[in-house]
Amino acid sequence: MLYSEKVMDHFQNPRNVGKMEDADGVGEVGNAKCGDIMKMYIKVKDDIITDVKFNTFGCGSAIATSSMATEMIKGKSIDEALELSNKAVVEALDGLPTNKIHCSVLAEEAVKAAIEDYRSRQTAKEM
Numbered sequence: 134m135l136y137s138e139k140v141m142d143h144f145q146n147p148r149n150v151g152k153m154e155d156a157d158g159v160g161e162v163g164n165a166k167c168g169d170i171m172k173m174y175i176k177v178k179d180d181i182i183t184d185v186k187f188n189t190f191g192c193g194s195a196i197a198t199s200s201m202a203t204e205m206i207k208g209k210s211i212d213e214a215l216e217l218s219n220k221a222v223v224e225a226l227d228g229l230p231t232n233k234i235h236c237s238v239l240a241e242e243a244v245k246a247a248i249e250d251y252r253s254r255q256t257a258k259e260m
């Protein structure tokens with residue numbers, strides 16, 4: 134079997150799918166090669182990510198990895214979430230085929246982009 138049970142599960146029942154109207158940070162990333170796009174929304178309170186949502190216009194592995202990534206950063210501090218690597222997400226999913234690893238990179242980048250957006254909004258507020 135090409136995909137692990139966990140990948141299939143997160144692909145078929147993705148967690149935290151949707152849009153967040155009042156997000157504190159939004160990150161959008163894309164992969165130029167396959168054309169897939171991922172959007173990640175985070176809600177932050179006292180430096181803790183209290184809620185996460187994502188939307189992916191992409192392949193099954195992109196859906197599965199972003200779903201798993203949202204589960205992994207929920208309840209974590211900003212710094213902890215920044216440390217989330219695509220490797221950790223892939224491991225949590227019991228692996229991905231090699232030619233699908235780039236999809237998990239998209240998930241990591243989307244998390245980082247959302248945090249970056251959150252931080253730049255904070256700096257804007259302080260000014």
Ligand code: FES
Binds near residue numbers: 191194236237
């Ligand atoms: Fe592009 Fe999966 S094929 S994200």
